[in-house]
Amino acid sequence: MEAELEFRIALTSHNAAAMTAAVENGLGLALLTRESINPKTMRVVSSMFKGLAPTVKYGLYTSRKQSQTTKKLIHLLRQSVLSLSGRAVATV
Numbered sequence: 001m002e003a004e005l006e007f008r009i010a011l012t013s014h015n016a017a018a019m020t021a022a023v024e025n026g027l028g029l030a031l032l033t034r035e036s037i038n039p040k041t042m043r044v045v046s047s048m049f050k051g052l053a054p055t056v057k058y059g060l061y062t063s064r065k066q067s068q069t070t071k072k073l074i075h076l077l078r079q080s081v082l083s084l085s086g087r088a089v090a091t092v
Contacts, residue, residue: 007028010022010027010028011027016032016033016036019032019036020032020036020037020038020042023042024038024041024042029045062074
């Protein structure tokens with residue numbers, strides 16, 4: 001069952017402080033870490049609202065110059081995420 005709610009994206013930002021300020025000023029809701037939440041001005045929305053927002057995509061970022069340790073960590077993270085999603089592990 002899909003929720004038929006109209007929504008619009010009011011703000012996109014790579015800055016957690018900007019997203020927090022937008023939520024605190026009533027512009028809507030955001031996907032934030034628990035550490036970003038100010039319990040005096042914000043609240044965690046219950047999982048009962050799952051599926052009402054558009055799909056959120058994440059990226060894994062690193063510098064262009066990578067150490068062997070960083071390369072191994074990227075490989076392990078990629079394997080973990082893909083195995084959780086049931087997809088085959090791609091190599092780069």
